[in-house]
Amino acid sequence: MNGHVYQTAYAxxxxxxxxxxxxxxxxxGRTLLHPLDLHIEPGRVTGLVGHNGSGKSTLVKLLAGQITPDTGVVRCAGPAARRLEHARVRA
Known part of the structure; x- marks a missing residue:
C-alpha cells in the first residue's frame, strides 16, 4: 500500500x-505492506481500494489473523490478535 489512509476522524x-x-x-525479500497505522470503527462501512499488488489481500489476512505482521500490533476489539490456528474438520 502507498501509506495513504483516508478515514473520517471523529471522537x-x-x-x-x-x-x-x-x-x-x-x-x-519483497515488502507487501509498508508500516501502517489504521483504526476501523465499529458499525462503519470501510472500503479497501488499490492497485494490484498494493497490499489489500495482505491487510485483510492480517485483520483475519491468517498471517502475523513482521512489525507492529494488530488488535481486534481491543486485545492484540494472535494467529488463529485452524481446526481440522473430521469427516
Missing part, C-alpha cells in the same frame, strides 16, 4: 473494531 468512546499500529509485512 468516540468505543474502542476500534480493528486497530493496526506500525504494522508491516514482507515475504521473499
Amino acid at each position: 468516540t468512546a468505543t474502542p476500534p473494531a480493528f486497530s493496526l499500529e506500525g504494522v508491516s509485512r514482507s515475504a521473499g
Whole structure:
C-alpha cells in the first residue's frame, strides 16, 4: 500500500473494531505492506481500494489473523490478535 489512509476522524468512546499500529509485512525479500497505522470503527462501512499488488489481500489476512505482521500490533476489539490456528474438520 502507498501509506495513504483516508478515514473520517471523529471522537468516540468505543474502542476500534480493528486497530493496526506500525504494522508491516514482507515475504521473499519483497515488502507487501509498508508500516501502517489504521483504526476501523465499529458499525462503519470501510472500503479497501488499490492497485494490484498494493497490499489489500495482505491487510485483510492480517485483520483475519491468517498471517502475523513482521512489525507492529494488530488488535481486534481491543486485545492484540494472535494467529488463529485452524481446526481440522473430521469427516
